[in-house]
């Protein structure tokens with residue numbers, strides 16, 4: 076499928092707003108024309124996974140786009156996105172958070188950060204476990220240049236709705252249990268395949284790629 080699915084977009088927006096959540100349009104590996112088409116339909120938050128791709132695309136697009144970085148971020152690449160990135164979803168170490176803070180301060184900015192929690196059964200996913208999260212939180216709150224805005228998680232890649240729901244539910248409960256301050260209010264969970272469950276469980280940010288932009292062709296890049 077080519078181009079942007081505006082019918083899906085309008086429906087997703089309505090569903091997201093009905094749950095007081097926000098939609099992150101995940102535009103990784105999609106051309107700037109597609110991003111512009113969705114921008115013209117009203118979308119302002121876009122998510123990207125790769126630093127170089129984000130740095131290439133952002134200057135070609137309107138300045139009021141809020142760019143969210145949702146991929147695995149390497150410490151040595153933070154400096155390239157720190158001047159403009161609005162939110163970083165996948166922070167999974169204090170070292171990375173400190174580098175984000177350092178680069179944010181250099182740019183006179185505050186960057187919203189979400190800590191990524193490992194909630195899926197699969198071993199391969201990135202993220203902190205509960206113990207690591209609890210240990211990191213007091214230190215994280217001391218870092219200048221970042222705003223600790225909440226948690227992010229990815230459920231298991233399975234058709235079993237009960238497993239997905241229970242994993243999201245665990246993230247919600249963990250979030251409530253460790254919430255250090257009122258503005259630690261975001262829960263980034265839910266993708267094309269499981270966003271409805273995520274919204275029902277209390278997601279505030281769903282990250283949707285393929286439903287909006289069509290399937291990605293990984294063979295062509297990365």
Ligand SMILES: *Cc1c(COP(=O)(O)O)cnc(C)c1O
Nearest residue numbers: 101145266267268282283284285
């Ligand atoms: C690619 C990606 C998404 C979007 O996935 P879709 O299934 O295409 O909606 C969401 N979150 C993360 C972290 C991703 O890497």
